[in-house]
Amino acid sequence: MKFSTSLKFNANPEWWNEYIAYDNLKKTIYELEKKQFARPSLDLESGESTALINGEDGHGDSQDAYFASLLDKELAKITAFYARQSDISFTELEQLSAEVLQREQETLSPLDDPYREQDEDGSSDGDDHSSSDGSPDVDRKRRTSSVSRHIAFASEGPGPSHDRRQSLSQSSAGLDASVESLAAKRARSRSVASRAKSSIKDLFSLSGSTSGLPFSIWTSKSDYAADVQVLFKRRITTLYINFSSLRSYVELNYSGFSKILKKYDKITEHDLKLRYMQSFVDPAPPFQQSTRDELAQALVRLVDLYAKCVTHGDTSAANKQLRVHQREHVVWERDTVWRRMIAAERRGDHGGAVGALVDGVEAAAASTLAALPTPLGRFYLTRRKAFLILAIVTFVVLLNVPLIEGQEENRCFAILSVATILWATEAIPLFVTSMAVPLLTVTLRVFRDKDGNALAPPDGTKYVFSVMFSPTIMLLIGGFTIASALSKTNIDRFLITRLLSFAGTRPSTVLLAFMGVACFASMWISNVAAPTLCFTLIRPILRTLPPKAPFAPAIILGIALAANIGGQSSPISSPQNLIALAAMDTPLDWLQWFAVALPVSFISIILIWLLLLASYRPSIAADGEYLEIRPIRAPRENFTGKQYWVTFVCLLTIALWCVEHSIENIVGDMGIIALVPIVLFFSTGVLKKEDFDQFLWTIVFLAMGGIALGKAVTSSGLLEVMDTGIRHLVQGMSLFPVVLMLSAVVLVVSTFISHTIASVLLVPIASEVGSNLEGNHARLLIFLTGLLCSTGMGMPVSGFPNQTAANQEDEMGQLYLTNVDFLKNGVPASVMAAFVVATVGFALSRLIGV
Template identity: 60%
Template structure:
């Protein structure tokens, strides 16, 4: 499990626990595994002879046969009781010793104060070896930076020097003990400047700091274990559909010594007393300075917040990098050298990517020096286009790096042209080309993409996506065919609002309870996983912000399509495609059949979230609905908002200014996708302004001049499907949208917006291979409990290729007819006479 995919409950415990006390905390991970075992027993899928190991000892408790809901408490509560007893025994011993030391230190401070600042002749204890004292001082100095706790759960030996010094100081003082109730007027040992007084001040500073760290560590121990009990019981109730949490927390946990109010008060009083002692002995009575200095040495508490989908995906990428990659991951495996040549300086190894890079550079240099098309700018732009295409198709370097390289090449090669006052296109200088290319790169379309990322993060951070999705899925029942359709519909819908890059990450986490309780070798598991991936791909065409290819298509339209018109075409197309692909998967997998061929499997129903909507969730929902509503009617509000990119600023300001999202969430956005889209827009403008499309126009017209509009649509559909199957959907749109625009501009009625729209929709239909889009890549990396992949390349060829063809035909028929109708009915957007 990746860093960001770790369950945030157990991670909070792991990262905030005192390492030396690790074995004394609640065993959250073991209890969680027990819950999942009980879940399997409830549906009768685990072996009746399988045993649950006790969390502490090696005793075994057999779970025989099926487990009813009423039986799970009797099996789980004893495990909780053992954990609670372990915590109570450890806490009581630690509290007793700590409070004793605090009281002793208070007495010693009072005695030392009464002895006065001139007791230096009695300072050294004659029984203590000087060399040993020096060594102990070094150890004590070290331990001022960390809690003085040893693995045998007693006070660390580093405290002993403090005790020896304290005893010597006590014998020197010779006065009775007393309570510290008020600050004593100077002169005292705490304000004097002689050597003896300064040594005493340093000694007590170390001693108080160590004790304060121990007290705060014990207080953190109480809080973490209480949180552990509360959260493991919440998970238990959710998975087993019981209601144990309230009873056990209030009637058992909160009555135990560590968690009672009396215990908390004693620890708080000890901490306050140490702050007062520190203020008296070190900071001249300044309580605030004492608190500030003591907290500098305190262990930092890691606040483990709910993940966003972007963090989870970054975790996936890191996991692939850490593990050397896996089939279907975005992070490629370490490549073996194609050629290894021994030289004087060592072995020279050429990898596949290095070979692709070399080929791309050679082709680029050749095209720059060979006259291929008319015009210097067009010829150079062709070289840039071919170079970028090879780099994107082979991923010789990361996709976003190639995208960033595009404006560099366009400017340095002086590819950009613009019309002058006389109407003739002239070549721009590099400063003017730089201003132009950067002005078009950060367009309103890019702002729309960032606004989409913001909405996705807010929905994920506040768990609105999970709440709504689980409520819908809870209605799906237990029939495999209905559950499959429900998940596909949810994946498609989620892709509309949190992008088809993020939706699979969410959906694959939601199906884990189902996958855990399926019979081994069940066909439903791979069917469900590939169904979600294919549906997420289809969802990529459903809304303008669901995928970068849609935004690139919108940026190329003149005038751009509004959201209402997009939905009028895309939603029927997506819905029909989902239903047809669902039927295809049912025929291909027959997922309802049990692996042994006897009867049908029963799916464990998804349980809707019980939590009520919070004020923050209502706020996020309101902002999202208002933003989407404004996007839908942007054409009617153009005089007010100007463009959809301006509307995208609303959720950014609303969520980051109110604390719903934080700076760390902004940093986790998929900025590589943003730069990829920016590079694609720059390349499209370069191809247009350089005159390359004008040069290509004659060839294009010679191909399509005898074809009808619908035949052009069919030819374009096949081309887009093939290209988007083997390379990124975003890159396919970058390369093909300008061509579609040029083809449409020279057809009767100026059909460029129609062909651009269909091209954007068609880019999402390329899903026949494991590498065809992020949803497929994520699905190909899903593993079972034994580390075996659910899907193989055969699954994608057998189901992904037919699904791609089906989806392409739906766009080319239903989508074409609806787009035609939209063009005639709404504002003449798609057809301009």
């Protein structure tokens, strides 16, 4: 979690303006970064820390002095606020300790009933038990004297001001008044007989506690003592929470100074943190070790007071109860704030709860097609609901209208049609549609046995689940494991930053370097995570660019297109590749895949790079000046033992995948090799259970549903029915024209729907087309279809990289890319990449014997 978010979640909402202004300081750092790169010198005012921080003049010293002056203001604010709050809290602690001692020294006779009151007629209810020492008048005088003593003590106690002493006196007087009020209510409601019985009971309870502790008001069981204990319990608990909040305030602000100085040094490449922390933050009163010890001692004193007043000397129980009260206070006082912030964080909304609500209402209203009255209320028809209704109606019609001869074939066609509609429109989540596939195929008895008979639901269930969780799915999970390990140990960021540090400052070279890195990263950490990582790395560059520089949209779009191309470069880089491997009778090994995919990807990246250079001219700024890019600094950290271990396991796994055919008698399949990183990373603590939970399981289930649908199309006989129409299309055509025709179909389909869904729908068709050609080229067409599915990138919705790029915004909230950018550059890039696959990819595949 970022520190700014952690600060919001852990800060006391009532003190929010008194914390370090972390976000404002961070914005200042980015402004300094932009000015630092734009001009060789700055004329910034020096704060009072200049003489102590800077040893010589210069641009870096000027920046350090300016930023230190801002930190000085924050430090002064925090110091002043802590002084006020600590003065109040420590004064009240001393007052409370004195009052506890004063109460403890009160003398109570076992025969005295503190709650005796006269009847309304003025006579005493306890005439039989009254004496000169225990009469109601004497007892009332004793209580009044006790209250007077407390008021006098409060007025003489230590405090920051006369007003503070007066408020504490009023608090003490209010305490005794509350006790008097409670006593009067109980006295009036007590009968003579019950009061006499209570007096006898108090005689034993006041003589000492049941636990053998010395007698005092804190161990007494009388009603009067119980009221005093409750009221002091509340005061101690409130003060404990105040001191806990004060200690948290100190810790959060100290971390804030450390974090913001670390970010400053990282962005500006200075070394201000150590000097400022040692010279100013550490000596400041709130952050001195003596201050932290005082806060810790105050909490210990409050625990002791609580133990004396409430838990009869049990310090452990007192500590536990006070911590429970503290947690309840946090939940009660901050529940609304936390709940809104967490909800906004999950929605990705930072505009506030009210804004989110208004936006949600407007979005719902905009997507509503009609409002229909029903007996159960008004039904709002949205686009998604309309597509869902269309899919259901289509499904019902196709089930009851025999468009295709054969019951199993017709039912499978209905399932294929409804799945296609739901996947294309996303009326429901994609993985939900995938999970509906085995449900429908089993209940409708679509699968057949070897004799052509429909499988019963028990047999169909065993079959569909056996094909869904296949070695291909295990390969996908193994890829997720490698990606998670590389990301968690920062190896991906380390390698990418190291490679980009050689890119230099020329915009064209930096653009090509980022595209190459995005493509390479997509091979191993998926083309979902790779562009996100690259977009994070280009943030410092984008902040230093002049306004409306064409380099910004060029590099964002270049990363997205390159990540799409990277989706075809390795078998585990995208689900469509794994679906293609699963459809092959004899899957390609990794060396065969690399022999075709790497040259194809390299040529595609170069062509797309030239297209972006011609379209955007990123080397020229908006004002016509030559643009120079801020160089990326190579990481200074060295590899740790854990990083070396992760690198070794990843390289070992990839090497085993490459030679899988040679060791097939040992490992059986690539899915078994995928278990190697899972076992080694989770058993050695590199990955935890939480990392396993965060795998992209929706992608896994999406692929599983696609495999199930492909098997259903084959097993039901629907593929044989489609074979007749396919033969007419390819009749008389040679292999290469078929490849060109298939490339056009795949490109169009994958542009408008998910690449994974496109492979689910088109791989079975490619398999059937290839099997009908002379020489049975099913494996070749399946392979090329898998590669072609990654080339559909002409629209903002074409693949995860495009969707991520389309949402990138500048500091003013303006999108870098528009639909015109995708149409102008994405469509030509898609056509070029598909043509490279259909020509170079086809030639290389034939060369290696696919």
